[in-house]
Every structure is written in C-alpha cells, then in structure tokens.
Amino acid sequence: MGVVLKLPLFVVLMAIGSAAMLIPAIHAAWLDLHRTAQPFFYGAILFGILTALIGLATYNKPTQNFARSQLVTLIAAFAVLPLMLAVPMREAIGNISLFEVYFEMVSSITTTGATIFDVPSRVVSSIHLWRAVVGWMGGFLILIAAVAILAPLSLGGFEVLRPMAKWSAADQVIRQGDPSERILRFSILLFPIYVGATLLLWVGLIFTGAPPFLAVCLAMSTLATSGISPSGGLNPWQVGIYSEILIFLFMFLAVSREVYSQERRTSVWRRLGHDREVRMTLLVVTILPMILFLRHWIGALEGEGDADIGGAIRAFWGALFTVMSFLTTNGFASHDWEAARAWSGLPTPGLVLAGLAITGGGVATTAGGVKLLRVYALYKHGTREMGRLVHPNSIGRAGKLGREVRREGAFIAWIFFMLFALSIAVVILGLTATGLDFESATAFAISAITTTGPLAEVALDGMGYADLSGVAQSILVAAMVLGRLETLAIIALFNPDFWR
Numbered sequence: 043m044g045v046v047l048k049l050p051l052f053v054v055l056m057a058i059g060s061a062a063m064l065i066p067a068i069h070a071a072w073l074d075l076h077r078t079a080q081p082f083f084y085g086a087i088l089f090g091i092l093t094a095l096i097g098l099a100t101y102n103k104p105t106q107n108f109a110r111s112q113l114v115t116l117i118a119a120f121a122v123l124p125l126m127l128a129v130p131m132r133e134a135i136g137n138i139s140l141f142e143v144y145f146e147m148v149s150s151i152t153t154t155g156a157t158i159f160d161v162p163s164r165v166v167s168s169i170h171l172w173r174a175v176v177g178w179m180g181g182f183l184i185l186i187a188a189v190a191i192l193a194p195l196s197l198g199g200f201e202v203l204r205p206m207a208k209w210s211a212a213d214q215v216i217r218q219g220d221p222s223e224r225i226l227r228f229s230i231l232l233f234p235i236y237v238g239a240t241l242l243l244w245v246g247l248i249f250t251g252a253p254p255f256l257a258v259c260l261a262m263s264t265l266a267t268s269g270i271s272p273s274g275g276l277n278p279w280q281v282g283i284y285s286e287i288l289i290f291l292f293m294f295l296a297v298s299r300e301v302y303s304q305e306r307r308t309s310v311w312r313r314l315g316h317d318r319e320v321r322m323t324l325l326v327v328t329i330l331p332m333i334l335f336l337r338h339w340i341g342a343l344e345g346e347g348d349a350d351i352g353g354a355i356r357a358f359w360g361a362l363f364t365v366m367s368f369l370t371t372n373g374f375a376s377h378d379w380e381a382a383r384a385w386s387g388l389p390t391p392g393l394v395l396a397g398l399a400i401t402g403g404g405v406a407t408t409a410g411g412v413k414l415l416r417v418y419a420l421y422k423h424g425t426r427e428m429g430r431l432v433h434p435n436s437i438g439r440a441g442k443l444g445r446e447v448r449r450e451g452a453f454i455a456w457i458f459f460m461l462f463a464l465s466i467a468v469v470i471l472g473l474t475a476t477g478l479d480f481e482s483a484t485a486f487a488i489s490a491i492t493t494t495g496p497l498a499e500v501a502l503d504g505m506g507y508a509d510l511s512g513v514a515q516s517i518l519v520a521a522m523v524l525g526r527l528e529t530l531a532i533i534a535l536f537n538p539d540f541w542r
Contacts, residue, residue, distance in 0.1 A: 048102040060089040070168035085130030151180035152526040155269030156495030170272035174259040181266025181408040188406040190224040199405030202451040250284035269373035278377035296370040299406035319414040334361035357382035368398040373496030392501030399492040410493030416455035423452030461529040490521035
C-alpha cells in the first residue's frame with residue numbers, strides 16, 4: 043500500500059487499465075477468437091511495461107498542490123487514458139479508425155454509453171465486454187473521486203451539502219490529510235460494496251433467465267449507469283420482466299449517496315428513509331409514470347388500439363422502468379415502453395426523457411446530470427419564496443441547516459444549473475455548425491452532457507452516433523468529459539487562487 047501512495051494517481055490508473063486488458067484477452071481466447079485476444083494480451087504487456095517505466099520515473103515525486111494535481115489527473119483520466127485503452131481495441135477490430143475507438147472509450151469511461159456500433163453484431167462479444175468493463179471501472183473511478191477528491195474541494199454537488207455536512211472525527215482527519223490516502227481509504231471501503239452489488243445483480247439476472255454473458259455486461263452497466271449492452275439495449279428475447287425488475291431495484295444505488303456511506307451511527311434504511319434524494323426519486327417515479335400511462339391510455343382510446351388491461355399494465359411498467367432508468371442516467375428503455383408506444387400509437391416523449399436525464403441521480407453516485415440534491419435545494423428555495431409572498435414576515439422552519447440549504451445551497455445550485463444550461467447551449471451551437479438540425483443537436487448535446495448516451499437514439503428514433511461527422515463526434519467527446527467532471531470542477535482549474 044505504501045508503494046501505491048507514492049505513485050501518481052494517473053500511473054495507478056494506467057496500471058489498472060493495463061491489467062484490465064487481460065479480461066477481454068482471456069474471454070476471447072476461451073472463445074477461440076485469437077485474432078481478438080492477441081491485441082489485448084500484447085497491449086496488457088506493452089502498457090504494463092510503459093506504466094512501470096513511468097512509475098519508476100515519478101516514484102515518490104513531491105507534489106506542490108495535491109488538490110490541483112488530483113483534479114488535473116481526473117481530467118486526464120477521462121480524456122487521455124481512453125487513448126491507451128483504445129489501442130488494443132483498434133487492433134482487434136481492424137476496420138475502424140483510432141478516433142472512432144477513442145470515442146467509444148471516452149463514452150465508456152465517462153459512463154455515457156454512446157456507441158458508433160449501430161449494429162451490435164458488427165463486433166465480437168469480447169469487444170462489448172471490454173466496453174462494459176471500462177464503463178464499470180469508470181463508474182467506480184467517479185464514485186471514489188466524488189468522495190475523496192471533489193468533496194474536500196466542495197465540488198460535485200457537495201457545495202450544496204456543505205452547510206449540512208456532519209463529519210465524524212475520522213473523516214475530518216481524512217479530509218485534511220493526503221488526497222492519496224483518502225483515495226486509498228475510500229477505495230478499500232467502497233470496492234467490496236461495488237463488486238458485491240455487481241456480482242449479486244449478475245447472479246440474479248442469470249436466475250431470471252438472462253444469458254450469463256449478457257447478464258454480466260448488464261450488471262456492470264447498471265452499477266456504473268453506463269447503459270452499455272452487447273445487444274444494443276434490453277433484448278426482449280433475452281431479458282424478461284423479472285430481469286427488468288432486478289435492474290430497476292439496483293438502479294436505486296444511483297439515487298442516494300447514503301447507499302455507499304460508511305457512517306455507522308444509524309442504519310442504512312433509517313438514513314435512506316430521511317434522505318431528500320430518495321424522497322424526490324420516489325415522488326418522480328410515482329407521478330411521472332402515471333402521467334405517461336394516462337397519455338398512452340388516452341392515445342389507445344382515441345386511436346385504433348385496444349384499451350385492454352394487459353396493455354395498460356405493460357404501459358405502466360414500461361413508463362415506470364424507463365423513467366427510473368433515465369433519471370439515473372442509465373438510458374435503458376423497457377421492452378414494454380416500446381410495446382406501449384405501439385399500443386397507443388404515440389411517439390416517444392423525448393422532452394420528458396431529456397428532462398429526467400438533466401435532473402440526474404444522487405450526489406456521490408455514478409449518475410450524471412444536475413443531481414437531485416441541487417434540484418431539491420432549488421425546490422426548497424422556491425417554496426420558501428412563494429411562502430414569503432403570502433406571509434412576508436414569516437420565519438422559515440427546518441432550523442439553521444435548512445435555512446442554509448435554502449439560501450447558500452440554492453444560490454450555488456442555481457449557478458451550477460445556469461452553467462449546465464450554458465454548456466448545453468454551447469454544445470448545441472457547435473453541433474448545428476456541423477450541419478445537424480436543431481432537434482438532433484439538442485438530443486445529442488443533452489445525451490453527452492448528462493452522460494446518458496442512449497437518450498439520443500431513443501429520442502430520435504433511428505439516428506445514431508455513427509451518422510455524425512468526425513467534428514461532431516469530437517464535440518461530443520469534449521461534452522462527455524465536461525458532463526462527467528461537471529462545469530464547476532473545470533472552472534476551478536481557472537481560479538488563480540487554486541494555482542497559488
């Protein structure tokens with residue numbers, strides 16, 4: 043452990059990435075796909091040696107500013123490391139450019155799930171496994187970065203939490219200590235939970251009838267909220283209703299930071315019961331599916347569809363699952379969602395799905411978007427202002443902490459929301475300059491910024507990332523990195539005080 047603490051974080055990530063290349067190599071060799079196994083095996087050796095050399099050159103090198111170093115490393119991890127991960131994949135596929143594979147790896151490691159493989163059978167299963175593994179590792183990286191790097195810097199949603207934060211004495215020591223020690227500590231604490239949940243979902247999906255290979259890819263994608271699937275989504279012939287129910291339940295891991303919390307003073311169920319993000323999620327997945335269900339029901343009554351009970355149940359489940367999926371930025375669409383559209387004859391409500399993706403999941407989870415806690419702070423501020431219109435001299439309840447969330451927390455949340463909206467506008471402007479129409483540019487921009495790659499393909503009905511030009515794909519690469527790290531983290535690097 044002491045050796046790891048003396049190495050730069052980027053070197054450690056390179057070592058993990060090099061070792062992970064053995065996974066698709068072993069899988070491809072087991073399937074007798076030696077043309078695919080060799081590039082990954084040789085890549086693991088080549089980049090392993092390169093990592094060792096860089097590690098020797100940078101071992102125990104003093105760092106003047108740990109906070110700046112770790113933040114720059116995060117940007118490099120999502121923008122530079124995918125280039126290393128793309129090399130063996132490019133050699134394994136052959137008839138594809140390095141930039142296209144780089145796009146795939148950025149999409150995977152940022153847990154976006156956007157893919158240029160419009161036909162999943164275009165590549166062998168080991169390539170899809172590699173995409174899922176990279177997405178799974180990227181999910182764990184952002185999970186660790188949130189609690190060990192962004193939280194001490196009051197970024198990643200913790201700028202809203204800061205007035206509410208209750209840190210134990212041990213956490214205070216960790217927050218003031220070496221960032222490398224924080225990363226190692228939280229990695230040891232959270233890795234068993236992350237791996238255990240993935241294995242549990244994998245086994246559960248197998249028992250519900252999903253093929254083992256598809257099950258492991260979906261398990262990793264669900265935990266990382268990457269939306270990566272070797273079949274291009276939830277294939278109804280391989281993923282049944284019971285598998286969807288399991289995936290739906292595990293999506294709640296991306297709703298609240300309390301799931302991964304190591305606080306032991308109260309039970310996890312008690313903390314979840316009082317968690318504001320969980321309450322907001324339950325409110326959304328209760329009201330919005332009912333509205334979408336009524337929409338399909340009215341459409342079936344007015345059209346040629348039959349308003350039967352079976353179709354109504356399928357329509358409601360499809361809406362419930364899809365709402366939860368896009369709220370947590372997974373991007374999986376239930377098969378019953380498509381069945382409900384066919385039943386009612388209505389098009390996909392792309393604006394609703396985009397709004398869910400923008401809202402996003404919980405702070406310190408693998409989900410993207412604005413995050414539920416920021417939305418909650420804005421909601422509390424709005425309700426308080428409306429109350430003051432009726433009772434100007436009233437005093438807000440909820441105590442000092444509640445008032446701080448409504449004031450400072452809502453102010454910072456509003457700043458972030460404006461930056462988020464401005465980022466979407468800039469990406470839309472860039473995409474329209476490449477020749478895309480406004481509707482398509484909006485869908486692709488929101489998909490990239492919110493790290494919900496499947497959103498564009500679901501909302502646009504037929505148009506995919508393979509149809510974009512190289513310039514448009516380059517813009518989306520930058521948008522995916524920006525959306526994963528969030529605008530405030532990027533702006534922090536331009537703060538002169540941060541560099542002093």
